[in-house]
Structure formats: C-alpha cells, structure tokens
Amino acid sequence: MPSSTYPPQKSLAPGLAPSSARIPPYFLNTDHRQRCLAQLRSKHDGLEKYIYLNGLKERDPNLFYEVLLGNMLEIIPILYTPTVGDACSRYSHIWRRPEGLYVSIENKGAIRQLLRTWPAGPASRIAVVTDGSRILGLGDLGANGLPISIGKLDLYIAGAGIKPSSTLPICLDLGTNTEKFLDDPLYIGVRRKRPGVEEMDAFMKEFMEAMKEVFPSLLVQFEDFSTDNAFRYLEMFRYQYRCFNDDIQGTGAVVLSGVLNAARLSSAASGKPLSEHKILFFGAGSAGVGVAKQLLSFFTLQGMSVEEAKSRIYTVDSKGLITSDRKGLQEHKKFFARTDYDGPPLTKLTDIIDYVKPTALLGLSTMRNAFTEEVVKLMASINARPIIFPLSNPVSLCEVDYHDAINWTNGSVIFASGSPYPAVEFEGKVYEPGQGNNMYIFPGIGMGAILSRARHITDAMVEQASIALSSSLTEEEETSDLVYPRLARIRDLSARIALAVIRAAQADNVDENSLLRNLSDLALLDYIKAKQWQPCSTHHANGSAKGSRL
Numbered sequence: 001m002p003s004s005t006y007p008p009q010k011s012l013a014p015g016l017a018p019s020s021a022r023i024p025p026y027f028l029n030t031d032h033r034q035r036c037l038a039q040l041r042s043k044h045d046g047l048e049k050y051i052y053l054n055g056l057k058e059r060d061p062n063l064f065y066e067v068l069l070g071n072m073l074e075i076i077p078i079l080y081t082p083t084v085g086d087a088c089s090r091y092s093h094i095w096r097r098p099e100g101l102y103v104s105i106e107n108k109g110a111i112r113q114l115l116r117t118w119p120a121g122p123a124s125r126i127a128v129v130t131d132g133s134r135i136l137g138l139g140d141l142g143a144n145g146l147p148i149s150i151g152k153l154d155l156y157i158a159g160a161g162i163k164p165s166s167t168l169p170i171c172l173d174l175g176t177n178t179e180k181f182l183d184d185p186l187y188i189g190v191r192r193k194r195p196g197v198e199e200m201d202a203f204m205k206e207f208m209e210a211m212k213e214v215f216p217s218l219l220v221q222f223e224d225f226s227t228d229n230a231f232r233y234l235e236m237f238r239y240q241y242r243c244f245n246d247d248i249q250g251t252g253a254v255v256l257s258g259v260l261n262a263a264r265l266s267s268a269a270s271g272k273p274l275s276e277h278k279i280l281f282f283g284a285g286s287a288g289v290g291v292a293k294q295l296l297s298f299f300t301l302q303g304m305s306v307e308e309a310k311s312r313i314y315t316v317d318s319k320g321l322i323t324s325d326r327k328g329l330q331e332h333k334k335f336f337a338r339t340d341y342d343g344p345p346l347t348k349l350t351d352i353i354d355y356v357k358p359t360a361l362l363g364l365s366t367m368r369n370a371f372t373e374e375v376v377k378l379m380a381s382i383n384a385r386p387i388i389f390p391l392s393n394p395v396s397l398c399e400v401d402y403h404d405a406i407n408w409t410n411g412s413v414i415f416a417s418g419s420p421y422p423a424v425e426f427e428g429k430v431y432e433p434g435q436g437n438n439m440y441i442f443p444g445i446g447m448g449a450i451l452s453r454a455r456h457i458t459d460a461m462v463e464q465a466s467i468a469l470s471s472s473l474t475e476e477e478e479t480s481d482l483v484y485p486r487l488a489r490i491r492d493l494s495a496r497i498a499l500a501v502i503r504a505a506q507a508d509n510v511d512e513n514s515l516l517r518n519l520s521d522l523a524l525l526d527y528i529k530a531k532q533w534q535p536c537s538t539h540h541a542n543g544s545a546k547g548s549r550l
C-alpha cells in the first residue's frame with residue numbers, strides 16, 4: 001500500500017471523526033455513486049431494483065438523487081412507469097418504512113390534526129395526492145397507491161429541482177373495491193369498500209380545506225383518481241385552491257405538445273395543414289377526454305371555431321364510436337359525442353378508422369395490443385406518415401409495441417407511447433420512439449406555479465406549458481424526427497416550461513410574486529435555474545455542496 005496516498009486525501013463525511021475506523025481507509029478515494037450503480041445493476045428484477053433504490057434513498061437521500069440525476073434514462077423507468085406499477089400492485093408486501101402521509105376515511109373530522117404531524121410542516125410546497133382508485137391503468141389499488149405519489153415527486157425533485165423536503169406524498173385511504181386486497185392479510189389499508197359520492201365529497205372538502213390551512217403555500221397535484229372523480233374534484237376545487245389534475249391537464253398538455261410536432265412531420269409528408277388533421281381517441285377516460293379538450297382549446301386559439309375544432313375530434317370507448325344518440329352516456333363523454341353520424345353503431349376499430357380516416361390515432365384505453373396489425377396497416381394505408389400514440393401505462397397495457405408499429409408501417413409511423421420503449425432497428429436504420437408522458441410537463445407546471453405563487457392553475461398556464469415543450473426541440477432532435485426532446489435535458493426543459501407558466505400566470509393575473517414581473521425572460525430563466533436544488537452527497541470523491549433552494 002503506497003504510504004503517500006494514506007490517509008485519504010479527501011475530506012471525510014460530516015459527523016465522522018478523521019480517525020473513524022468504521023469507514024474503510026480508501027473508501028473516500030473511490031466513487032460511491034459507481035458502486036451504487038453496480039449494486040443496482042446486479043439485480044435483474046424490476047421490483048428488486050425499486051426496493052434497492054428505496055433503501056438507498058432512506059440511507060442517503062443526497063446520494064440517491066445524485067445517482068438518479070446522473071442516470072435518468074436508466075432509473076426513471078424504475079421509480080416511475082412502468083416499474084412503479086409493480087411497486088404499487090405489491091406495496092402491501094414490499095412495505096418497509098413510512099415514506100408519505102396516509103389520510104384515512106377514519107380520520108374524518110380530525111384531518112387538520114393529522115396533517116400537522118407531517119415533519120416539514122408549512123414549508124411543504126408540493127403535494128401529489130392519490131386516492132389509489134385508478135393507478136396508471138391498473139385499476140383500484142386502494143392504499144397501495146402511495147408509490148405513484150412518491151414517484152411523481154421524485155420527478156419534481158430530479159426534473160424540476162424541487163428540494164426533497166418541500167415535497168409531500170399523500171395517499172387517501174378510502175377503502176378499495178378490489179376484493180383481492182380486502183382478502184389479503186397483509187393489506188395495509190382500511191378494510192372497507194369505497195364510500196358513496198356524498199361521503200367522499202364531504203371527506204374531500206374537509207381534506208382540501210385542511211390542506212390549505214396547514215400548508216399555506218402548497219400546490220396540490222391530483223393523481224390517479226377514478227375518471228368521474230378526477231373531473232369532479234378538478235372542477236370543484238380548481239378555482240378555490242392551488243391545484244391541478246395531472247391525468248387530465250398534464251396528459252392533455254404533453255400529448256398536445258407531441259401531436260403538434262408529429263403533425264408537423266406528418267404534414268411535411270402529406271402536405272395537409274394542421275387544420276385538416278383528424279384525431280381519433282381510442283379511450284375516453286380522464287386522460288382521453290383531457291387530451292381532447294386540450295387539443296380543442298389549442299385549435300380554437302389558432303382561430304378555429306369550437307364547432308370546427310370539435311369536428312376534427314372523434315372519441316371511442318369500449319362500446320365503439322361515441323355518438324350523441326347513445327343512451328346513458330357518462331357526463332364527461334357528452335361533449336365530444338358525434339352528432340353527425342346516424343348509421344348503425346360502429347364498434348370495430350377498423351370500421352371506425354375506415355369511416356373517420358384519421359391522421360392520428362391516440363390510445364388511452366388500457367387495452368393491451370388493441371392496435372393490431374390490421375389497425376396499424378390501415379392507418380398506414382391512408383396516411384403517408386400515420387401518427388400513432390399508444391399512451392396507456394404501464395407497458396403491459398400499451399396498445400401496441402414500438403417494434404411492431406415500425407415493422408407494420410415500414411418505418412413510416414410517428415410514434416409516442418406513455419411508457420418507455422427502446423430504439424428499434426429496421427432495414428438498417430435506427431428509429432427512436434417518443435415518450436408522451438406527463439413527466440415532461442408536470443415538473444415545469446409545478447415549478448412555475450410555486451415560483452409565481454399562482455393562486456390557481458389556469459387553462460392558459462397549462463397550454464403555455466405545452467407550447468413551450470413542443471417548441472423546445474433542438475436542431476439535432478428535429479432532424480432525428482423526434483416529437484419530444486431527450487429526457488436527459490429535463491432540468492433545462494422544466495425551467496423553460498416554468499418560465500412559460502409564470503408568464504401565463506402573470507397574464508391571467510393569478511400570480512402573487514409580483515417581483516418576477518420586472519424580470520426579462522432571460523433574467524427570469526436564470527432566476528428559475530438558480531432556484532433548482534442540487535443534491536450534494538459527501539460520500540464520494542467529488543462531492544460538492546451547492547446551494548439548495550426551492
């Protein structure tokens with residue numbers, strides 16, 4: 001052992017005496033981040049990797065976020081879709097430690113007191129709240145839903161640079177209608193069926209009021225509520241509290257952004273202007289209708305009338321093309337129901353495509369492989385470059401796999417999925433898929449809302465976020481035919497989206513941080529970037545302490 005390199009040259013972690021014999025003598029001369037990555041990669045099962053990362057976060061949050069930030073493409077699919085879906089499904093069995101807040105229906109009447117137990121108290125800035133009733137496309141997972149809130153908040157931290165201690169993951173434990181969980185002796189939630197509308201409304205009203213009182217500067221992101229409740233609580237609360245719904249607004253914004261870029265590529269091949277595109281939504285839940293509304297609003301901004309814009313949009317649910325003459329149509333499906341079709345009900349997707357002749361087919365159905373070879377080939381036969389976005393999450397519920405879409409269209413497809421797919425090689429050319437996932441949008445919306453201290457999240461704030469994302473492609477990304485920017489740039493993207501969100505909040509007069517109004521765009525972008533938190537672990541050779549902010 002060369003004595004010149006002993007004792008280690010680097011300073012020891014705080015709290016460890018120089019003489020500590022508990023740290024191996026040469027440990028600090030090695031890069032512990034690389035060790036963690038090797039440990040992660042030694043596990044071959046997604047859920048095992050999730051559990052490993054969870055343990056790392058508990059042992060050393062700074063190190064965890066450094067490893068995450070340096071390896072986003074590898075780690076995000078574990079903490080987020082698709083693997084977070086497995087973590088939720090199995091959460092009662094893999095539970096190890098408290099890592100969020102559970103607010104139970106049994107706490108009704110005492111929710112304020114319960115919220116006050118959260119360690120960060122009023123310093124909390126952003127909460128992701130789920131009731132576990134529609135986790136991704138996996139259905140009602142009850143109290144197992146907490147990892148979805150945690151995963152989204154990890155993206156706020158990694159993607160936007162929100163400080164971990166400013167984040168608050170919440171699972172509302174209102175029971176579950178999934179018998180399997182009620183019968184599971186290890187199930188961690190209250191053992192009852194979900195409440196009816198009245199009881200749930202009363203609970204939600206008390207919860208939101210208490211949240212505002214206990215956490216005055218908090219932004220609430222609603223996540224994975226069942227469709228009816230997602231719309232209902234967004235409408236009920238959006239002008240009363242600082243809140244938004246990610247599945248309706250976040251998905252709407254991210255898909256609009258991808259569709260705009262896809263339409264540009266498709267129009268370059270077909271010569272059709274944007275106003276002549278026809279969009280077919282396969283799936284009419286919170287995400288499907290949220291995206292359709294976002295597109296409609298964008299078309300009207302471009303000068304189309306609402307009726308004209310509506311005429312470009314077709315929605316399909318499990319019963320087929322949604323038409324206004326259908327009996328018992330759910331409230332949220334009525335707006336886009338077609339009034340101009342009076343033939344026999346169209347139920348088969350290929351028949352619907354034959355009738356509509358869409359330029360874009362968007363899947364938000366959670367029906368695995370619903371876009372069959374016949375469907376995809378039909379889209380390719382009517383479009384030089386068909387836009388096909390199978391957006392259902394996780395991958396196990398995706399409407400079509402990327403390699404099939406490429407093969408069946410001879411590479412002409414413009415593709416984005418909700419969960420990640422690897423690149424595909426076809427006839428000697430490498431094709432890269434897009435990931436049309438809200439993770440591009442919500443961190444920027446949240447950051448913009450927090451920094452501007454917006455009282456509400458207005459439609460314009462969401463729309464401007466979407467436009468900022470669609471116009472953020474670099475030249476290299478454009479020439480690679482991408483419809484979304486590369487994920488590795490997420491911090492920069494989130495800052496640019498936050499800038500657009502702040503400007504929209506100012507234009508709508510909902511901002512309460514008037515100082516930001518005086519800054520030029522350039523100065524505001526610098527201000528946002530300077531607010532981004534950086535992890536600073538000391539357990540490796542190159543640890544550096546940088547300012548922590550938001």
Ligand SMILES: O=C([O-])CC(=O)C(=O)O
Nearest residue numbers: 081136224247393437438
């Ligand atoms: O979490 C995701 O990947 C996107 C999302 O919100 C959902 O599918 O509910």
Ligand SMILES: [Mg+2]
Nearest residue numbers: 136223224247
């Ligand atoms: Mg969601």
